[in-house]
Amino acid sequence: MQDNNKRALNKRYVERDRDWHPPAYAPGYKTSVARSPSQALVSLWNPTASELMGPDFRKLRMGPHDNDLLLNHRDAEKPGLPVGERIIMFGRVLDQFGKPVPHTLVEMWQANAGGRYRHKKDAYLAPLDPNFGGVGRCLTDEDGWYRFRTIKPGPYPWGNGINTWRPAHIHVSVMGPAISTRLITQMYFEGDPLIPLCPIVQTLNDQEAVETMTARLDMARSRPMDSLAYRFDIVVRGELQTYFENQ
Amino acid sequence: MQQPNSVSCSELMLRETASQTAGPYVHIGLALHVAGLPKRDEELWNQMARPEAEGEHIEVIGKVIDGNGDLVRDALLEAWQTDAHGEYQPEYDQHKPFNSFGRTATTAEGDSEWSLITVKPGAVALSNGRVMAPHINLAIFARGINIHLQTRLYFEDEAEANAACPVLNAIESPARRQTLIAKREEVDGKVRYRLDIRLQGEGETVFFDF
Numbered sequence: 001m002q003d004n005n006k007r008a009l010n011k012r013y014v015e016r017d018r019d020w021h022p023p024a025y026a027p028g029y030k031t032s033v034a035r036s037p038s039q040a041l042v043s044l045w046n047p048t049a050s051e052l053m054g055p056d057f058r059k060l061r062m063g064p065h066d067n068d069l070l071l072n073h074r075d076a077e078k079p080g081l082p083v084g085e086r087i088i089m090f091g092r093v094l095d096q097f098g099k100p101v102p103h104t105l106v107e108m109w110q111a112n113a114g115g116r117y118r119h120k121k122d123a124y125l126a127p128l129d130p131n132f133g134g135v136g137r138c139l140t141d142e143d144g145w146y147r148f149r150t151i152k153p154g155p156y157p158w159g160n161g162i163n164t165w166r167p168a169h170i171h172v173s174v175m176g177p178a179i180s181t182r183l184i185t186q187m188y189f190e191g192d193p194l195i196p197l198c199p200i201v202q203t204l205n206d207q208e209a210v211e212t213m214t215a216r217l218d219m220a221r222s223r224p225m226d227s228l229a230y231r232f233d234i235v236v237r238g239e240l241q242t243y244f245e246n247q
Numbered sequence: 248m249q250q251p252n253s254v255s256c257s258e259l260m261l262r263e264t265a266s267q268t269a270g271p272y273v274h275i276g277l278a279l280h281v282a283g284l285p286k287r288d289e290e291l292w293n294q295m296a297r298p299e300a301e302g303e304h305i306e307v308i309g310k311v312i313d314g315n316g317d318l319v320r321d322a323l324l325e326a327w328q329t330d331a332h333g334e335y336q337p338e339y340d341q342h343k344p345f346n347s348f349g350r351t352a353t354t355a356e357g358d359s360e361w362s363l364i365t366v367k368p369g370a371v372a373l374s375n376g377r378v379m380a381p382h383i384n385l386a387i388f389a390r391g392i393n394i395h396l397q398t399r400l401y402f403e404d405e406a407e408a409n410a411a412c413p414v415l416n417a418i419e420s421p422a423r424r425q426t427l428i429a430k431r432e433e434v435d436g437k438v439r440y441r442l443d444i445r446l447q448g449e450g451e452t453v454f455f456d457f
Contacts, residue, residue, distance in 0.1 A: 002334040004334045004336065005329075005333075005335055005371060005372075006374075014260065018394075020265060021393070022266060022393035022394060024393060024394070031391030032392070034391070034447060035313050035390075035392055036391075037451055037454050038448065039451050041456040042418050042419075043455070044456070047457045048371065049335055050335075050371065050384050050414075051384070053335045055347060055348035056339060058338070059338060060339055061289045063287055094261065096262070097260055097261075098260075098261060107276050109276025118275060119272045119282045120355070133275075133284055173269070173277060179327050179384055183263070183264060183266060184268075185267045186270075201267075203267075208262065212265050213267065235262065238260055238261075
């Protein structure tokens with residue numbers, strides 16, 4: 001049998017709790033209504049190498065400022081720093097058993113301080129910032145830590161309701177060790193009064209689940225006269241060893 | 248009601264971070280040129296096989312269609328497949344002839360098709376002696392999708408392997424298995440497989456939990 005595939009055979013991941021995650025159909029978030037499957041998911045109770053393996057991005061060549069949004073998009077005419085609150089966003093990628101996930105790809109994207117995305121499709125009236133792109137990526141280190149330097153994104157209005165606003169948030173994508181651990185989430189900021197009002201946050205049934213997406217102000221790691229720090233730990237599915245082959 | 252001798256999982260472990268939609272601007276983070284941003288040195292994109300890769304070179308394309316029959320023009324897809332020999336290549340390296348991982352997106356204009364430039368994957372032997380038919384794992388992210396949808400693409404000209412594939416056979420409805428089978432086309436002498444993904448309603452694609 002194929003050698004690479006064998007490595008996955010004794011791995012299992014803790015079952016994903018689908019009642020904890022938002023359901024596909026969440027009518028308060030209107031776009032989900034026509035984009036949610038009506039049939040039940042088919043359970044693969046005996047996952048294969050196809051689900052138990054995943055890409056390792058240690059050889060993906062990154063630029064020196066890929067995780068520094070203060071520096072990675074400069075105005076060609078008048079290079080400067082982006083406008084907004086300078087923040088350090090950092091944390092650990094852990095699995096459900098508290099085991100660090102080293103060398104895994106973390107990607108993020110966000111609006112600028114005014115709540116505007118540098119995207120062809122975003123026509124919100126807040127201006128673009130010539131020195132801000134809004135995208136970052138990095139690999140976690142040996143101990144599962146990642147860090148980005150950026151500015152705090154602004155809230156912005158959207159068309160879900162008559163007067164709905166997204167809380168300040170940063171989109172975060174993490175690969176984890178396997179296709180089974182793949183996860184995209186959004187990071188919110190502790191204390192934001194818009195969090196409980198947001199239809200996308202409200203797709204979750206459980207306040208505790210909202211807490212897993214809320215970054216905490218960390219004064220100890222803030223840099224005096226420079227940047228506030230927000231800590232956001234990401235937990236991916238726990239890896240179980242089975243010791244028995246049953247495929 | 249908790250059994251007296253059981254331990255709830257939250258006492259033993261951390262809860263997984265909850266999923267949220269990748270949103271309409273997913274391209275800024277994961278498909279920069281689609282958003283209109285300059286590319287970095289290396290981007291994860293849809294060329295999984297370079298010309299020197301071993302195996303049958305193919306293009307895989309499709310649309311994503313919502314419950315109203317409308318095109319989903321802002322979907323991002325991730326692909327994961329074996330090489331032509333049925334072996335996963337976890338170490339991603341843009342200088343290698345073949346990578347198991349790829350990304351693609353539907354287009355905002357025109358036919359709104361996603362596309363992968365790859366080689367046909369091989370069959371995968373399982374340790375119990377059974378064999379999975381050649382397939383590509385696909386994950387679909389988009390505005391309105393709260394947690395990514397996971398599916399597989401199989402090939403119509405692998406009828407025998409498909410009939411024996413334990414994962415295809417895990418789908419109870421034979422009619423629904425057909426929603427994963429890509430159709431072969433030849434365009435300008437090149438082999439292309441097409442699979443439209445239907446998120447909801449008639450002909451709804453099978454999505455997996457694993």
